Amino acid sequence: MFWQILWALIIGVIIGSIAKLLVPGRQDIPLWMTALLGAAGALIGNWLASLLGVDETGGVDWIRHLLQLGAAAALIALTAPMWMRRHHEGGRGSPRI
Secondary structure, three states: OHHHHHHHHHHHHHHHHHHHHHOOOOOOOOHHHHHHHHHHHHHHHHHHHHHHOOOOOOOOOHHHHHHHHHHHHHHHHHHHHHHHHHHHOOOOOOOOO
């Protein structure tokens, strides 16, 4: 179980980092958030690939990998603006009125 979690986080960092490059603009989110969104994108992409019947092919599963990247990019595109708004408006620790 430990190795599966570790592997999911490593893949999450890789997929999340690539997905951040695909999303236009600045995504000022921490590495741990990138890893979690990348891992979530990988899971969503695997689920979509199984729905479409392209989760296992004879060669490299390019469609599955593209779905994983797309899902991670969508999660980053949705999450990054909320993260930046929450953590950068008014500075850290300042009260909101």
